[in-house]
Amino acid sequence: MGESQKGLLSVIQKLKGSTEQELRIVLLGLDNAGKTTLLKSLASEEVNTITPTQGFNIKSVASHGMKLNVWDIGGQRKIRPFWKKYLDNTDLLIYVIDSADKKRFEETGLELSELIDEENLKGVPLLVFANKQDLATASPASEIAEGLNLHTYRDREWQIQACSAVSGEGVQDGMNWICNNIVNQKKK
Amino acid sequence: MAEEEEEDWVLESIVGYLGSPEWVIPVSDFMEIKCSVFDDEDESKLTYTEIHQQYKQLVEKLLDNHMQEIGINEQQFVEACTSPFAKSKTVQVLFQPVLATDDFQMFRSLMVQKNMELQLQALRVIKERQGALPECLTDGADVMSELEQQEMKILQEVLKKSKEEYDEGLSQRTVGSTSGPCSGRGAPPAPGALEEAPTQDPGSSRAQVSPVGRAALEEAAGGLNSPEETSCAAATKHTTASKVLPVVRAPVKGGEPPADPCPGAQEQGSSKPSSTEACLDEARREAGISKPYTELSESQQQRAQYLREQRDKLQALKRGQPNGRQMASPEGRAPDPPPAPVTPEVSAEEKKKLQKRKHLAEKLKEEVIKK
Numbered sequence: 001m002g003e004s005q006k007g008l009l010s011v012i013q014k015l016k017g018s019t020e021q022e023l024r025i026v027l028l029g030l031d032n033a034g035k036t037t038l039l040k041s042l043a044s045e046e047v048n049t050i051t052p053t054q055g056f057n058i059k060s061v062a063s064h065g066m067k068l069n070v071w072d073i074g075g076q077r078k079i080r081p082f083w084k085k086y087l088d089n090t091d092l093l094i095y096v097i098d099s100a101d102k103k104r105f106e107e108t109g110l111e112l113s114e115l116i117d118e119e120n121l122k123g124v125p126l127l128v129f130a131n132k133q134d135l136a137t138a139s140p141a142s143e144i145a146e147g148l149n150l151h152t153y154r155d156r157e158w159q160i161q162a163c164s165a166v167s168g169e170g171v172q173d174g175m176n177w178i179c180n181n182i183v184n185q186k187k188k
Numbered sequence: 189m190a191e192e193e194e195e196d197w198v199l200e201s202i203v204g205y206l207g208s209p210e211w212v213i214p215v216s217d218f219m220e221i222k223c224s225v226f227d228d229e230d231e232s233k234l235t236y237t238e239i240h241q242q243y244k245q246l247v248e249k250l251l252d253n254h255m256q257e258i259g260i261n262e263q264q265f266v267e268a269c270t271s272p273f274a275k276s277k278t279v280q281v282l283f284q285p286v287l288a289t290d291d292f293q294m295f296r297s298l299m300v301q302k303n304m305e306l307q308l309q310a311l312r313v314i315k316e317r318q319g320a321l322p323e324c325l326t327d328g329a330d331v332m333s334e335l336e337q338q339e340m341k342i343l344q345e346v347l348k349k350s351k352e353e354y355d356e357g358l359s360q361r362t363v364g365s366t367s368g369p370c371s372g373r374g375a376p377p378a379p380g381a382l383e384e385a386p387t388q389d390p391g392s393s394r395a396q397v398s399p400v401g402r403a404a405l406e407e408a409a410g411g412l413n414s415p416e417e418t419s420c421a422a423a424t425k426h427t428t429a430s431k432v433l434p435v436v437r438a439p440v441k442g443g444e445p446p447a448d449p450c451p452g453a454q455e456q457g458s459s460k461p462s463s464t465e466a467c468l469d470e471a472r473r474e475a476g477i478s479k480p481y482t483e484l485s486e487s488q489q490q491r492a493q494y495l496r497e498q499r500d501k502l503q504a505l506k507r508g509q510p511n512g513r514q515m516a517s518p519e520g521r522a523p524d525p526p527p528a529p530v531t532p533e534v535s536a537e538e539k540k541k542l543q544k545r546k547h548l549a550e551k552l553k554e555e556v557i558k559k
């Protein structure tokens with residue numbers, strides 16, 4: 001997994017003192033989807049002071065005996081062209097959707113399908129968070145899955161998980177899926 | 189030490205290399221030049237990634253060269269670096285800049301640290317020269333004036349420029365040095381080391397001018413003689429430099445002081461020249477000289493003078509053409525806000541930035557005063 005780095009730099013990875021397994025997870029999605037909120041809640045940090053991300057955030061979270069390095073890149077339109085610079089060696093893509101923002105379902109679907117075609121994400125497992133389920137206007141995850149045509153994805157493991165990044169509901173279920181499906185695979 | 193054991197020669201050679209000027213100079217130069225955008229904000233800027241990428245390329249190139257030189261392959265490299273001897277603390281510290289290629293968070297913190305170091309150095313110099321920090325730095329009212337912040341930036345630009353010039357000079361000279369564990373003497377401090385020049389023996393370094401310094405001095409002579417270099421910015425220099433950087437011109441004379449960020453005439457008198465001194469000291473440090481400016485030899489003074497002039501020019505250049513000599517990036521970074529414009533007017537955004545800087549300066553201040 002993740003051998004796209006060539007030469008010496010791939011070798012340097014082996015110099016790290018710790019034998020701890022690491023996963024590189026990239027968190028993407030439109031602006032306002034709730035990526036940073038999700039990241040902070042994963043890291044058990046305050047989620048009340050979050051502002052739109054101009055660059056990116058990275059946090060390391062310990063989970064199931066692994067170190068998860070989670071990258072949250074800003075989702076504003078002007079930042080999206082930079083997404084592809086963060087896809088190297090990715091073990092898992094988490095795609096976050098604002099389930100209440102029906103007007104932008106099409107836009108978010110387009111962005112996702114472009115990502116899926118990226119060479120660097122070939123075969124990389126996908127977890128979709130149907131976020132903001134605490135809002136009354138939120139569409140159910142099943143509906144969103146249909147809109148995204150997730151069932152047509154046959155080249156990778158995927159999962160959609162309803163959640164609320166602010167209340168934390170559903171987030172852990174998503175993480176469990178990661179650990180059961182990705183961590184175990186990677187350990188082999 | 190396991191010097192005699194043959195299997196350790198590879199590691200020894202690598203360790204020697206990581207302490208040698210061939211490694212230390214380009215790596216710490218890179219960091220000094222690029223660190224200015226790295227703040228201690230939680231959020232990372234898109235440019236960090238770009239700089240990290242450049243860093244990876246630099247390290248890969250350097251290590252590749254060394255491996256070729258001593259005739260080992262990547263496998264041998266890894267084996268040597270993962271041997272028990274390599275687990276020692278000193279070796280691990282030396283490895284940090286190497287590991288930072290694969291660890292963004294480590295890289296980021298090295299860069300943030302480097303940025304703080306540079307700012308700390310400036311504050312220390314102020315303290316050394318004044319015997320104490322100027323009032324405006326200790327009363328917490330306006331810890332590090334915006335002006336001084338700008339000077340730090342420009343200083344870094346100057347360092348970058350002199351590095352470029354040094355490189356030119358270097359490509360003309362032949363570097364006939366072999367690397368060994370002890371050859372790091374006289375080199376800039378290893379990245380990751382907090383204090384200045386820990387590798388230097390205070391007794392012997394005094395008269396010695398580091399390779400960087402020597403080349404720079406040669407360059408300085410050349411630079412002073414080249415008229416086209418000075419003329420390009422001369423036009424704007426007089427109108428703008430005097431407004432923005434009054435301190436550059438007259439460290440002692442106390443010429444007409446313009447708009448003052450520190451209230452109170454006395455503070456001004458004491459703080460402004462200090463930042464000039466910081467610049468001069470930077471120049472001295474670069475030249476590997478540990479004497480005060482006034483005791484420098486003529487050529488060394490020329491060098492310092494030259495740096496000041498370079499700074500003037502840069503300042504003028506920046507004002508004249510905003511995109512002039514900013515670190516040109518191969519790949520566009522459109523979404524990124526332009527590098528903090530050096531303008532006297534303070535926009536709301538700038539104000540916010542200034543607040544952060546003050547916060548940083550507070551931290552620095554604590555550290556300086558504790559010492």
Ligand SMILES: Nc1nc2c(ncn2[C@@H]2O[C@H](COP(=O)(O)OP(=O)(O)OP(=O)(O)O)[C@@H](O)[C@H]2O)c(=O)[nH]1
Binds near residue numbers: 054075164
């Ligand atoms: N009701 C509700 N609001 C949420 C939830 N998650 C995030 N938000 C809010 O949505 C807004 C955007 O959240 P962010 O985490 O900044 O979104 P982002 O995806 O990081 O946005 P960019 O940084 O611009 O890409 C904030 O006001 C959050 O408080 C959620 O589960 N429920």
Ligand SMILES: [Mg+2]
Binds near residue numbers: 037053073
């Ligand atoms: Mg965000």
